[in-house]
Amino acid sequence: EAGVVQSPRYKIIEKKQPVAFWCNPISGHNTLYWYLQNLGQGPELLIRYENEEAVDDSQLPKDRFSAERLKGVDSTLKIQPAELGDSAVYLCASSLGTINEQFFGPGTRLTVL
Amino acid sequence: TQLLEQSPQFLSIQEGENLTVYCNSSSVFSSLQWYRQEPGEGPVLLVTVVTGGEVKKLKRLTFQFGDARKDSSLHITAAQTGDTGLYLCAVRNDYKLSFGAGTTVTVRA
Structure with a gap:
């Protein structure tokens, strides 16, 4: 069974440019999470989806970050415009309901120059 | 202030040695x-780990949950190069996972 798929794996952009990350969760997992992991830190939750609904986006910086999960399957996280401090790894995770184990994708490593 | 404090931040050991990392x-x-x-x-x-004082073993890894359920440790016996990685502890509040900063373990051949 395929795990959580993320693309691209690496992205280098200049500041003020837009960037988008894509995530395909494990088949059948209705709950999807986006996390931010800074260097030397653990992941921090940005947003959680239950099917197509964003049920917790309290940690998402809404001035520049947006996310969507239109059909309740794959999801896109966007940053516009990117800032130097956005350089980090963006992890996607999925689970079958909220009480079960979260499975993480390999992440997208973003470098903003 | 971090909810979970992990130590040490970095650990480098030779293959075959033992190591312990902490989460407080x-x-x-x-x-x-x-x-x-x-x-x-x-x-x-x-x-x-769920029960205070609980000890769980996973091959060469031994996990312990403190009696007061405030701390935990991970002990690796006879470390191998494949044990290299970032070890994170985390707690769940409903669906939300809160992670510590992790311990980076490097096992040298």
């Missing part, structure tokens, strides 16, 4: 999880 907090938790994150990958759940 001033709060009491109903359960605590340990993850391993290899370079270029996402975290993978190793174990969940």
Whole structure:
């Protein structure tokens, strides 16, 4: 069974440019999470989806970050415009309901120059 | 202030040696999880400990939950190069996972 798929794996952009990350969760997992992991830190939750609904986006910086999960399957996280401090790894995770184990994708490593 | 404090931050040992990493907090938790994150990958759940004083073993890895459920340790016996990675502890509040900063373990051949 395929795990959580993320693309691209690496992205280098200049500041003020837009960037988008894509995530395909494990088949059948209705709950999807986006996390931010800074260097030397653990992941921090940005947003959680239950099917197509964003049920917790309290940690998402809404001035520049947006996310969507239109059909309740794959999801896109966007940053516009990117800032130097956005350089980090963006992890996607999925689970079958909220009480079960979260499975993480390999992440997208973003470098903003 | 971090909810979970992990120590040490970095650990480098020779293959075959033992190591212990720690996860501490001033709060009491109903359960605590340990993850391993290899370079270029996402975290993978190793174990969940639930009961104060609980000890769980996973091959050469031994996990212990403190009696007061405020702290936990992970001990690796006879470390191998494949044990290299970032070891994260985390606690769950409903669906939300809160992670510590992790301990980066490097096992040298």
